[in-house]
Amino acid sequence: MTNILIIGAGKSTSALVRYLHEKSTELNFEITIADKDLKVAKKAANYSSTSAIELDIFKTEERQAAIKKADLVVSMLPARFHIEVAKDCIAFEKNLATASYVSDEMAALDQEVKAKGLTFMNEIGVDPGIDHMSAMQVIDRIRDEGGKMLLFESFTGGLVAPESDDNLWHYKFTWNPRNVVVAGQGGAAKFIQEGQYKYIPYQRLFRRTEFLEVPGYGRFEGLANRNSLAYRDVYNIKDIPTLYRGTLRRVGFSKAWNVFVQLGMTDDSYTIENSENMTYREFVNSFLPYSPTDSVELKLRHNLKIDQDDLIWDKLLELEIFNNNKVIGLKNATPAQALQKILEDKWTLNADDKDMIVMYHKFGYELDGKKQQIDSTMVSIGEDQTFTAMARTVGLPLGIAVVKMISGEISKPGVLRPIHPEIYNPILKELETYNIKFSETERDYLGYNPDQL
DSSP: OEEEEEEOOOTTHHHHHHHHHHHHHHHTEEEEEEESSHHHHHHHOOSTTEEEEEOOTTSHHHHHHHHHHOSEEEEOSOGGGHHHHHHHHHHTTOEEEESSOOOHHHHTTHHHHHHTTOEEEOSOBBTTBHHHHHHHHHHHHHHHTTOEEEEEEEEEEEEEOGGGOOSTTOOOBOSOHHHHHTTTOSSOEEEEETTEEEEEOHHHHTTOEEEEEETTTEEEEEEEOSBGGGHHHHTTOTTOSEEEEEEEEETTHHHHHHHHHHHTTTOOSSOOTTGGGOBHHHHHHTTSOOOSSOOHHHHHHHHHTOOTTSHHHHHHHHTTTTOSSOBOOOTTOOHHHHHHHHHHHHHBOOTTOOEEEEEEEEEEEEETTEEEEEEEEEEEEOSSSSSOHHHHHHHHHHHHHHHHHHHTSOOOOEEEOSOSHHHHHHHHHHHHTTTOOOEEEEEEOOOOOGGGO
């Protein structure tokens, strides 16, 4: 009997555990779900093949005892907590899987992991994960045919499904709200277009978007991620003239969000005095200059040049940010934390809402003297509030990878990403059986005019 230890029972665990349970009888394994909150672990372990334990990962003996008993460990913890689990996995010679980005600390373990003949599979969720696999499958195909890569652009968005889209922002929180509020901070977005390096500082990020049309789902806008250039090495496309990765939102979101950026409401570097008693209206007013005559509404419109009949104004009103009865209620809150509280009042998914994952890749290439472009799109709609699109697109690729690691189909040693054909091809093939699949269209490659960049 093979024992799989899952540490952390967060939102994306639902689809992972269901998938592993479905495979457990055939492949003879059992699943232990560990969480610091035993009730949360028990809720996730609602299958005959699963059991729950309470585990505080900061208690070394407790953590190591659980890892010793396992044959494979899946860490669903926040990324910053993976490293101690990873070190224990090396010490006790256990394979490891995570959906998180490879940190510098994790990458530094590569030689030790290889020396023990272990597989540490990382970045095997949706973004990162499905984005890597679907991109590399097409890039490798183009290269195998003798083509030269000219452009790679990739966008992913966690959004509200069309049937649950009932606000002016066309957005609801489908994952960690904090990540949405502080997105883009910590340095300029960096990318390359036709050999020209481009940089977008945070204060300009939400006014530099491009439009994309997803068949059957309409128009979206893409805004740059922080560092696209890192993917030249990851995907082995060092000489590519255009490389850009971004986040998807519905058209108009970014322009309205920029109001919060310009006011300073997304700042997470200082705390606000008396924030626990501050009303929403007082919070907004704290970023505006004093006026003996103008209301908070007028001051905001005048400072940011928003007309009263502008849709942005309607979006702000919809959030009730000028409400003088609702209270932030958070002690020593940063502006970002206070804004998050306001947004959660309006953007939390309702019980019958569904979420949606949208992914869009563009591949420009030259083959036999002809320049072509492949556009590849994937849309996944959630089942319900438990098996969301986010949970499915994170949990399923992770679960498939775990099963293939146990069976020996994935045995490459080292700290890995799913960028190798022997890893991504079978996982993508199985994901298609869960209706997580890409549609491709091909057209002439237009590219960019370097004189206009």
